[in-house]
Amino acid sequence: MEEVERLIREEVQREGSISFARFMGRALLEPGLGYYATAQRRAGRSGDFMTAPELHPILGAAIAQLAAATWERLGRPATFRWREYGAGEGTLLLAALDHLAREGHPLLDALEVSVSEANPYRLADLTAALAALPGGGPPLVAAGSPPAAGIVVANEFADALPFHIVVGRAAPGGFAERRVSIDPVTNVLTWAEGAPDPGVAERLAPLMASWPPLAEGQLAELSPATADWAHGLSGELTEGVVIVLDYGREGAILRDATSRMAGTALAYQGHRATADLLSEPGSRDLTAHVDLTLLRAAAVAGGLRHLTSTNQAKFLATAGVDGEVARTRTGPAATLEGAIALRSALAQLMDPRRMGGFAVEVFVAGSSPGANALADPASPLPGTAAPNRPLV
Ligand SMILES: C[S@@+](CC[C@H](N)C(=O)[O-])C[C@H]1O[C@@H](n2cnc3c(N)ncnc32)[C@H](O)[C@@H]1O
Structure with missing residues (x-):
């Protein structure tokens, strides 16, 4: 297990769960350990993606x-x-x-x-x-x-830039946050749903104010860091x-339930994309439209x-x-x-x-x-x- 995963797990264990934005921030940028913080070349033919x-x-x-x-x-x-x-x-x-x-x-x-x-x-x-x-x-x-x-x-x-993942639910506000947790049985990093951290909810609300309601179970990314x-x-x-x-795409297209129920977040490794965002943090690029x-x-x-x-x-x-x-x-x-x-x-x-x-x-x-x-x-x-x- 990469050292950065150990650190993320420590934080998840302490907090119960963390936002995907927090997970992504550490997985990519943890000093000396994150995906974008080591000597390894990431872009280019020998890396994980081509720009x-x-x-x-x-x-x-x-x-x-x-x-x-x-x-x-x-x-x-x-x-x-x-x-x-x-x-x-x-x-x-x-x-x-x-x-x-x-x-x-x-x-x-x-x-x-x-x-x-x-x-x-x-x-x-x-x-x-x-x-x-x-x-x-x-x-x-x-x-x-x-x-x-x-x-x-x-x-x-x-x-x-780190993004939160929200999921359409019949919860107050019409969504829950998709958070990162640890499965008590398998001990692997897994998804959990919950309310955003205090402070984050107030940040997300105005950015989502113009969104039509998400469909039940629909995933969407939201990046206050980009804003x-x-x-x-x-x-x-x-x-x-x-x-x-x-x-990228216009927000309405990204959140069109007929074509984007699963959102756009992907992990990249060796020029292959996967929707498994939580495995091997520190070894994979994490990104969304x-x-x-x-x-x-x-x-x-x-x-x-x-x-x-x-x-x-x-x-x-x-x-x-x-x-x-x-x-x-x-x-x-x-x-x-x-x-x-x-x-x-x-x-x-x-x-x-x-x-x-x-x-x-x-x-x-x-x-x-x-x-x-x-x-x-x-x-x-x-x-x-x-x-x-x-x-x-
Ligand atoms: C996908 S690569 C693109 C590199 C280059 N612009 C290209 O087109 O080939 C993203 C770059 O942004 C850097 N980066 C990621 N997050 C950053 C941040 N918060 N502040 C500054 N640089 C960041 C990474 O280290 C990496 O070099």
Whole structure:
């Protein structure tokens, strides 16, 4: 048994039961022990799941195009921050920097980087990779630095934030919380139903206020952590854009009893998904679809302006990466392997049934004339226009 499971069991034994959010928080982030707290690499082919940046640098190039256009419209501020949540070892960031370097883009001279990455090993990798760039790369500023002009990026971050699981019941309020307990007979971690912890109920109630009643026995995830994070995003920037990419759906779709009786929570290990969320805590990723309705409402309540809701296929199609694609296929340094890798990656990244269907939410921060120009419908930012050609 992993040490983190022993610690979780101790807590469950002490408390009788704990929320799934608490279980997930410890299973993923328990210092030195959690799934995202050890030296082991989790994303990528050798890990448990594949993300778009790990598949190919083209998404990094696309977000670099968005960052560059944002910087231009803000009047080329002397300092422009790339602020990234869950940056891992910096694969997306490095792809963006690489793209800007290939373009000889002047934004590189204004760029500073700030990341929130819970895994100290991945943060060390990212720091070393930046330092190894020509000229030492852009300066790395601490998370929590005063806000600056810039771009906030979060790819597959929100889905990793802890969530509660509620179950539709004819209980007061129409639901009970699905909690984690220990089976007295088998001694394995198991589900129990009960009332949310004091304090949590008050947090969940307003977030559920607009929900139609859940069907009897229907499971649904709810993440106050995601709402809090989205609410705080406007404080990150004086002006600029926020781009959140993740698998998610509108709240009403996630809680449609005809298609989602069991909710969307899954555990991942070795590129296989399972609905068994409680086994082997610390060895499996735990995740659920992001409630985009909740995310947007919280971000806007926090002060961001919602610019567009699109998906990864449309984002890539309109982000202005045609030059990058042409260079990879036929440029002076093009190789057959590179061209094939790009084609194969685009097939996955732009297929609406695969990563192409991932949600992309874009927001504008600030109210300066430059920030207003970012939201000009007559001149959409890269990635935010409707595609004018059929997608693959
Ligand atoms: C699914 S991975 C995505 C990594 C990267 N963005 C990508 O697309 O390949 C989630 C990342 O978020 C980090 N993470 C998870 N919870 C976090 C938290 N509360 N604060 C900061 N980072 C967190 C993990 O360590 C991991 O690097």
